[in-house]
Amino acid sequence: MIIAVTGTPGVGKTTVSKLLSERLGYDYVSVKDFALERGLGEPAGDEVEIDVDALAKEAGAAFQDEDVVIDGHLSHHVPADLVVVLRLHPKDVAERLKARGYPRKKLAENVEAELIDVILVEALERNGNVLEVDTTGKTPEEVVEEILALIDGGVKRRVGVVDWSNAYDDILPYLMLGND
């Protein structure tokens, strides 16, 4: 089974993916490492620009009969049996990315993306089996327990668990609002 773990930068994908793969006895795969190994990504500054169509094709073929947890904010492009979209209150996203030293513009773009569900919408456009999980205020272990309970219960789709529309005032200081 292929499980893709996606979400806005900083929501905890790597932490949760590693723990989830250990609990399930699955291999852990980083999209970024896979793309670099296969020559599907070009380093661009401290980022990697990945050809998502090539990623979908190559990862789909490489892992089709494997049990893997695929980690990365592009992992929902890979044909997966299940896509887990991790969500985190945009203010917490902002604080985590700030602590990582993200430049103001990049921080604002990602906080806004979390606010308006960008990754969730992309995931739903590509895959019917989407589990949305709110990680806000939860430990990585609690998040993994929630995912495992959904999988054990045979749940293939659960979306609509968060609504960040009330978060706007909290995150205004982090947004650029056209001032770039």
Ligand SMILES: Nc1ncnc2c1ncn2[C@@H]1O[C@H](COP(=O)(O)OP(=O)(O)OP(=O)(O)O)[C@@H](O)[C@H]1O
């Ligand atoms: N549930 C959690 N509670 C508190 N802190 C967490 C939680 N999950 C992850 N973190 C912390 O948040 C930071 C970001 O986590 P992580 O690298 O797993 O996120 P990510 O979504 O994989 O980020 P990126 O997309 O940039 O790779 C790390 O410092 C991690 O220790």
